[in-house]
Amino acid sequence: MAVAKAWWYRELPSRPRPQGMTTPWECSMVQTTERVLVSDLRERVGETVSVCGWVNTLRLQSKMQFLVLRDHTGMVQITHRRCGESDEIEVALEGLTTESAVRIVGRVVDNPIVKLGGLELVPQQLEILNRADTPLPIDEHTSLDQRLNWRFLDIRMRPQAQLLFAVQTTLEQGMREYAYGQGCTEMHTPKLMGTASESGAEVFKLGYFDRSAYLAQSPQFFKQMAIAAGIDKVFEIGPVFRAEPSFTSRHATEFTGVDVELAWINDVEDVMNFEEQMLAHAIAKVADAHGNEVRESFGVEITVPTTPFPRVTMAEAQKILRAGGWDPAGMKEDLDPDGERGVAAHFLEQTGHEFVFVTHYPTSIRPFYHMRPENDSNVTLSFDLLWKGLEVTTGAQREHRYDVLIKQAAEKSMSTEPLQDYLNAFRFGCPPHGGLGMGLGRVLMILLGLDSIREATFLFRGPNRLTP
Amino acid sequence: MAVAKAWWYRELPSRPRPQGMTTPWECSMVQTTERVLVSDLRERVGETVSVCGWVNTLRLQSKMQFLVLRDHTGMVQITHRRCGESDEIEVALEGLTTESAVRIVGRVVDNPIVKLGGLELVPQQLEILNRADTPLPIDEHTSLDQRLNWRFLDIRMRPQAQLLFAVQTTLEQGMREYAYGQGCTEMHTPKLMGTASESGAEVFKLGYFDRSAYLAQSPQFFKQMAIAAGIDKVFEIGPVFRAEPSFTSRHATEFTGVDVELAWINDVEDVMNFEEQMLAHAIAKVADAHGNEVRESFGVEITVPTTPFPRVTMAEAQKILRAGGWDPAGMKEDLDPDGERGVAAHFLEQTGHEFVFVTHYPTSIRPFYHMRPENDSNVTLSFDLLWKGLEVTTGAQREHRYDVLIKQAAEKSMSTEPLQDYLNAFRFGCPPHGGLGMGLGRVLMILLGLDSIREATFLFRGPNRLTP
Numbered sequence: 001m002a003v004a005k006a007w008w009y010r011e012l013p014s015r016p017r018p019q020g021m022t023t024p025w026e027c028s029m030v031q032t033t034e035r036v037l038v039s040d041l042r043e044r045v046g047e048t049v050s051v052c053g054w055v056n057t058l059r060l061q062s063k064m065q066f067l068v069l070r071d072h073t074g075m076v077q078i079t080h081r082r083c084g085e086s087d088e089i090e091v092a093l094e095g096l097t098t099e100s101a102v103r104i105v106g107r108v109v110d111n112p113i114v115k116l117g118g119l120e121l122v123p124q125q126l127e128i129l130n131r132a133d134t135p136l137p138i139d140e141h142t143s144l145d146q147r148l149n150w151r152f153l154d155i156r157m158r159p160q161a162q163l164l165f166a167v168q169t170t171l172e173q174g175m176r177e178y179a180y181g182q183g184c185t186e187m188h189t190p191k192l193m194g195t196a197s198e199s200g201a202e203v204f205k206l207g208y209f210d211r212s213a214y215l216a217q218s219p220q221f222f223k224q225m226a227i228a229a230g231i232d233k234v235f236e237i238g239p240v241f242r243a244e245p246s247f248t249s250r251h252a253t254e255f256t257g258v259d260v261e262l263a264w265i266n267d268v269e270d271v272m273n274f275e276e277q278m279l280a281h282a283i284a285k286v287a288d289a290h291g292n293e294v295r296e297s298f299g300v301e302i303t304v305p306t307t308p309f310p311r312v313t314m315a316e317a318q319k320i321l322r323a324g325g326w327d328p329a330g331m332k333e334d335l336d337p338d339g340e341r342g343v344a345a346h347f348l349e350q351t352g353h354e355f356v357f358v359t360h361y362p363t364s365i366r367p368f369y370h371m372r373p374e375n376d377s378n379v380t381l382s383f384d385l386l387w388k389g390l391e392v393t394t395g396a397q398r399e400h401r402y403d404v405l406i407k408q409a410a411e412k413s414m415s416t417e418p419l420q421d422y423l424n425a426f427r428f429g430c431p432p433h434g435g436l437g438m439g440l441g442r443v444l445m446i447l448l449g450l451d452s453i454r455e456a457t458f459l460f461r462g463p464n465r466l467t468p
Numbered sequence: 469m470a471v472a473k474a475w476w477y478r479e480l481p482s483r484p485r486p487q488g489m490t491t492p493w494e495c496s497m498v499q500t501t502e503r504v505l506v507s508d509l510r511e512r513v514g515e516t517v518s519v520c521g522w523v524n525t526l527r528l529q530s531k532m533q534f535l536v537l538r539d540h541t542g543m544v545q546i547t548h549r550r551c552g553e554s555d556e557i558e559v560a561l562e563g564l565t566t567e568s569a570v571r572i573v574g575r576v577v578d579n580p581i582v583k584l585g586g587l588e589l590v591p592q593q594l595e596i597l598n599r600a601d602t603p604l605p606i607d608e609h610t611s612l613d614q615r616l617n618w619r620f621l622d623i624r625m626r627p628q629a630q631l632l633f634a635v636q637t638t639l640e641q642g643m644r645e646y647a648y649g650q651g652c653t654e655m656h657t658p659k660l661m662g663t664a665s666e667s668g669a670e671v672f673k674l675g676y677f678d679r680s681a682y683l684a685q686s687p688q689f690f691k692q693m694a695i696a697a698g699i700d701k702v703f704e705i706g707p708v709f710r711a712e713p714s715f716t717s718r719h720a721t722e723f724t725g726v727d728v729e730l731a732w733i734n735d736v737e738d739v740m741n742f743e744e745q746m747l748a749h750a751i752a753k754v755a756d757a758h759g760n761e762v763r764e765s766f767g768v769e770i771t772v773p774t775t776p777f778p779r780v781t782m783a784e785a786q787k788i789l790r791a792g793g794w795d796p797a798g799m800k801e802d803l804d805p806d807g808e809r810g811v812a813a814h815f816l817e818q819t820g821h822e823f824v825f826v827t828h829y830p831t832s833i834r835p836f837y838h839m840r841p842e843n844d845s846n847v848t849l850s851f852d853l854l855w856k857g858l859e860v861t862t863g864a865q866r867e868h869r870y871d872v873l874i875k876q877a878a879e880k881s882m883s884t885e886p887l888q889d890y891l892n893a894f895r896f897g898c899p900p901h902g903g904l905g906m907g908l909g910r911v912l913m914i915l916l917g918l919d920s921i922r923e924a925t926f927l928f929r930g931p932n933r934l935t936p
Contacts, residue, residue, distance in 0.1 A: 035732060052732040054698070054897050072700045101897040103732075130868055132897040152893050156698035165699060169654040176644075186637040188724040188908070190927045191659070191707050194934030206674035206683070208721075209713065209931050215674070222927060225936065229926075230522070230624035231633060232540045238706060239659050245677065253676075256656040264503060264520040264571075400569075400598055421936035425620050429522050429569040429600040440656070458697075459658045459690060463677050466662030468693065468889035 033105055039073035041119055045110045051076065051121065054156065055100045055132075058093070065093045068116065069104060072162060078104055079111075079120040092126045099132035099153070144454060151459055151468060160297045163290065164456065168444055170289045172237060174282030175258060182274065184235035184260070189222030191215055191239065195418035202243045215241040218437050221422045223261040224369075224398060227433045228425035234261040237440070245463045249452040250390060250442060254461040258443075261435030268371075268381045268397040271434040272357050275385060275393060276307045279355075279443075286447065300449040309355040310347045314379070317343045317358050333362040341389035359383045368412040369405060370396040371434075381434075387446045395436030402426040501573060507541035509587055513578045519544065519589060522624065523568045523600075526561070533561045536584065537572065540630060546572055547579075547588045560594045567600040567625070612922060619927055619936060628765045631758065632924065636912055638757045640705060642750030643726060650742065652703035652728070657690030659683055659707065663886035672711045683709040686905050689890045691729040692837075692866060695901045696893035702729040705908070713931045717920040718858060718910060722929040726911075729903030736839075736849045736865040739902040740825050743853060743861060744775045747823075747911075754915065768917040777823040778815045782847070785811045785826050801830040809857035827851045836876040839865040839902075849902075855914045863904030870894040 036049040053071035060066075067078040082090050096102070105125040112118045138150045138157075147154040155161040176186075196203040196214040204215040216222070218240050226234045240257040260278075262271060286294075287302040294302055312320070317335065321342045328336050335343065335358070347356040360379040363372060370380035382396035399405045405426055409416055416423060444456040454460040459468060504517040521539035528534075535546040550558050564570070573593040580586045606618045606625075615622040623629040644654075664671040664682040672683040684690070686708050694702045708725040728746075730739060754762075755770040762770055780788070785803065789810045796804050803811065803826065815824040828847040831840060838848035850864035867873045873894055877884055884891060912924040922928040927936060 052899065072698055099897040101899040129900055130870070130894065130898045133895045136896060150892075152693050152697040153896055154697075156696070156897075162698060165653045165655065169648070169652075172654055173644075173648065176641075180637070180641065184637075185633045186640055187633065187926055188705075188707065190722055190929050192709070192722050192929050192934060204674050204676065204681075206672050208672065208934065209711075211934075213672075213934055225620050226926065228624070229620040229622075230540055230630060237656075239656065241660070243677075254658055254660050402598070424618075424936070426598065427601045428604060428621055429567040429624075430598045431520065431569040432597055458655055458694065461658050461660050466660060466676065466679075466681055468892070 035103075037073045038069070038071045038076045041076055041108050041121070042117065044108045045119070046108065048105065048107050048124065049121075050103060050105045052103045052129075053101070055096055055098050055102060058096060058098060060094065065090065067093060067096070067104075069102065069121075075116055077114050077116050077120045078106065078123050079109075079114075080123050089123050089126050092128060096128065097132045097134050099136060099157070100128055101130040101132075103127045103129055144452065148454060148460060148465065149468065155458075161455075163293055163297050164444065164448060165458070167286055167290050167294065167448065168440070170286050171282050171443070171447070172258075172440075174285035175237075175278055176235070177285070178278040178281040179233070179235040179260065182233060184233040185226075185231050187219075187223065187226050187231065187234050187236050188238065189216070189219040189226070189236060191241070193221075194421075204241050204243045217242055218257060219259045220369075220437070223259055223435060224430075224433065225422070225425050227261055227263045228428075228430045232263050234259070234435070240437075247463065249454070250445070252441065252453055252457065252461055253463060255453070255457065256440040258438040258440055259435065260438075261433060263431045263433045265397065265432055265434045268359075268383065268395070268434050271395050271397065271436055272311070272359075272383060272385075273308070275395065275436050275438075276305070276309045276355070276357075280305050280307050283447070294448065298448045298450075300447075302447065303354060305353065305355055309357055309385070310351050310353050311357040311359055311383075312343065312347070313360040314358055314362065315360065320346050333365050337389075340386050340391060344386050344389035354388050356386050357383045358386060366396070368408040368414055369398050371399045372408075385436075385438075387443070390442060390446055392442045392446065393436050393438040395434065397432070397434035400426060400430045400432050402430075503571075505541045506537070506539045506544045509544055509576050509589070510585065512576045513587070514576065516573065516575050516592065517589075518571060518573045520571045520597075521569075523564055523566050523570060526564060526566060528562065533558065535561060535564070535572075537570065537589075543584055545582050545584050545588045546574065546591050547577075547582075548591050557591050557594050560596060564596065565600045565602050567604060567621070568596055569598040569600075571595040571597055612920065616922060616928055616933065617936065623926075629923075631761055631765050632912065632916060633926070635754055635758050635762065635916065636908070638754050639750050639911070639915070640726075640908075642753035643705075643746055644703070645753070646746040646749040647701070647703040647728065650701060652701040653694075653699050655687075655691065655694050655699065655702050655704050656706065657684070657687040657694070657704060659709070661689075662889075670711045672709050685710055686725060687727045688837075688905070691727055691903060692898075692901065693890070693893050695729055695731045696896075696898045700731050702727070702903070708905075715931065717922070718913070720909065720921055720925065720929055721931060723921070723925065724908040726906040726908055727903065728906075729901060731899045731901045733865065733900055733902050736827075736851065736863070736902050739863050739865065739904055740779070740827075740851060740853075741776070743863065743904050743906075744773070744777045744823070748773050748775050751915070762916065766916045766918075768915075770915065771822060773821065773823055777825055777853070778819050778821050779825040779827055779851075780811065780815070781828040782826055782830065783828065788814050801833050805857075808854050808859060812854050812857035822856050824854050825851045826854060834864070836880040836882055837864075837866050837873060839867045840876075853904075853906075855911070858910060858914055860910045860914065861904050861906040863902065865900070865902035868894060868898045868900050870898075 033050040035052050053069045056068040056070040058067055065080040068075050069078055080089055104123050106121040106123040109120050109122055111120050114120045138147055138153055193214045193216050206213050219236050223234045236259045239254055241254050284304045287304050291302050321339050326342055361382045363378055363380055366380040366382050370382045372380055384391045385393035441453045441456040445453050450456050501518040503520050521537045524536040524538040524543055526535055533548040536543050537546055548557055572591050574589040574591040577588050577590055579588045582588045606615055606621055661682045661684050674681050687704050691702045704727045707722055709722050752772045755772050759770050789807050794810050829850045831846055831848055834848040834850050838850045840848050852859050853861035909921045909924040913921050918924050
């Protein structure tokens with residue numbers, strides 16, 4: 001990054017310098033040359049450059065000192081020949097610790113015998129910007145829970161974790177690219193609600209001046225309000241909160257939701273069509289940008305899905321599962337995790353596809369605002385999307401007719417009073433619409449073959465974890 | 469949007485159709501032709517198309533019925549010649565209300581005498597998808613507060629409000645484009661915190677299973693943790709929460725923050741440089757996409773700022789203000805809103821620039837984690853960015869040296885115990901870094917010349933407002 005110092009002195013030399021200041025910015029760091037990323041060093045052979053990064057390893061021999069420096073683009077060997085006690089670099093290297101943050105100025109030398117890219121840096125200056133304590137609190141044998149306590153080190157020291165956030169960035173870029181291309185508007189809906197309206201259960205409650213507020217479990221009601229506000233297609237990526245005491249590998253109390261809501265749809269097929277196109281586009285972008293790295297680092301092949309994805313009704317999915325022996329006690333309307341895996345396995349075998357939309361969920365296990373077909377009030381015009389057997393999305397066409405919505409809320413024994421702001425949106429010309437909510441962490445978990453959503457989140461939040 | 473129905477029946481014809489279903493998706497809507505947006509009708513003259521939108525106006529004459537239909541792309545006249553009581557369209561139009569959501573199938577006719585683009589639609593079918601109640605609860609004379617109660621109608625009925633969210637989308641697109649180009653990683657930091665660590669004041673507290681949690685006032689600590697985690701440049705757009713009982717036109721209890729944090733900076737200039745480039749890029753993108761519409765709708769000319777923006781130290785800013793007679797009681801270290809406007813007016817006059825960075829804020833009014841220059845502990849290496857006299861950003865180089873950070877926390881009489889997770893990030897090789905936090909609503913407010921942040925937010929949240 002180029003340094004543009006003291007603009008107003010250069011451009012407006014007549015302006016007086018504030019008293020007591022010698023230069024506009026002063027801090028403890030010496031900077032002699034511009035920073036070069038490790039991945040760009042090959043182009044700088046013969047030059048003196050500055051590199052910044054962490055001490056990956058130190059090898060201090062009697063005549064030579066070797067330091068491997070790591071930045072987010074790679075690693076380079078720093079080779080220093082000892083030359084006695086008055087050698088400041090020698091002394092500094094002797095007292096150094098792994099994971100310390102350093103800046104090194106040195107000459108880039110082409111040296112084919114160096115394993116790291118046939119390059120080394122001969123240091124002329126070494127600056128310890130932040131020395132790491134010893135011992136480090138985690139290493140490669142540390143348990144996941146303990147690693148999460150030191151998540152910043154866990155991420156920094158594992159290239160796999162670094163890659164995960166690069167993949168996340170590209171994935172979101174891809175989803176936004178598709179959404180913008182379809183005319184979506186990016187909305188930011190409130191996370192603070194006046195009533196715990198969507199379900200009442202599993203909602204966090206907070207003190208709000210002299211009253212209470214609730215954290216939104218999803219942007220559901222608000223994105224529908226945006227539809228009623230004439231926004232044609234709504235897109236949002238943001239946090240959602242679930243006060244659910246779940247300790248599984250796929251649940252969190254706070255996670256990042258990708259939400260879409262589409263106005264003037266013909267039916268819920270339009271929503272599924274949007275989702276499969278969006279995912280195919282985003283996954284293709286990830287495969288393109290990171291496919292090789294992901295294969296090397298995670299041992300996972302990123303398969304760009306073909307569209308359309310297979311679809312199966314819940315009734316048919318259960319028929320398929322029962323034919324295969326699935327018969328969980330008390331499980332008549334929903335799929336348990338075993339059932340989800342079974343459906344996915346069936347369609348993988350039949351169609352070769354990793355994704356499957358399960359449609360027509362029973363009314364009894366869907367919220368009151370899911371639309372039902374004209375001729376069958378037992379099912380909803382809804383879907384879940386399973387990827388490799390894990391639910392990554394719930395979607396539906398929403399009921400936009402005020403009278404039907406009121407009737408469906410009553411059937412679910414919901415009090416309409418706390419719902420009034422929501423219901424009002426359907427009294428003045430709300431168009432037909434539908435949408436979906438996707439868990440970003442779950443998508444990443446499946447994409448990269450991770451065992452737990454804890455690994456797919458920067459700082460995981462669960463019933464027992466609110467730190468760091 | 470194309471409709472791809474019943475894929476699994478088409479592709480796998482041998483698969484049995486679930487019992488009781490006649491078609492996979494059934495609902496109450498008739499769809500004969502694909503939806504055409506109003507802005508695309510000119511290309512469809514002579515064709516029969518379907519348009520979807522809201523009843524903007526109705527003019528029911530003795531022989532003719534006129535309906536102006538509005539979608540998010542424009543308005544079109546529907547012209548119907550009455551032909552008697554058995555005429556379903558005539559009856560439907562007679563009972564229609566403004567703002568009802570309708571779908572109309574009709575023939576596009578070129579008619580130069582029609583004021584709306586010289587086009588009209590002769591209806592063959594009219595479907596009322598959601599009839600609006602009468603009277604509408606708001607009109608053009610309604611107060612802002614009452615409009616916010618019916619925000620969905622307020623936004624839908626005012627093209628200006630529609631445009632605002634299009635501008636927001638483009639602005640964010642522009643900021644992300646710049647950030648990605650600079651190698652930023654998009655992070656999602658938690659909004660739930662275990663301790664009210666950053667300041668303790670102005671934090672919302674919530675019940676979290678058998679304990680308490682707090683809502684993040686900013687991603688500050690977490691984005692610094694991402695820096696310690698080896699993420700080179702952090703970018704986040706997400707909600708921040710302030711339990712501040714402020715009722716001004718520029719404060720909200722929940723707003724969208726744009727956060728950036730940059731590792732390995734040389735000094736805070738790198739942060740200001742990033743911000744001015746990012747804003748210039750994003751504003752240019754908005755000017756390009758919406759400049760004309762914004763001029764027509766908001767009466768505001770979007771000026772793409774030149775870089776670098778002017779910079780002035782707080783000490784110098786105060787000297788300039790006092791020379792102009794500014795001398796607020798008790799205001800010795802900070803700028804009051806009058807002072808911010810005064811500084812902005814001065815630099816607008818001197819340099820023609822709408823932006824100005826005010827730098828070197830006194831230590832006493834900055835948080836403990838702002839870095840201070842080596843030779844002057846009375847000021848911080850920090851800045852605010854003023855745009856047209858309103859603060860839109862606070863930024864700083866952060867103190868990354870553990871011992872100095874501990875000392876600065878002690879000087880501010882902060883207990884380090886609740887800060888321990890944060891402080892740990894500086895014990896194992898945290899690089900120098902700095903960043904900024906920008907209020908998206910404020911940027912939109914200034915960009916579009918709005919009087920209140922309430923107008924620049926989808927659903928405003930303040931001490932007295934948690935609905936809708």
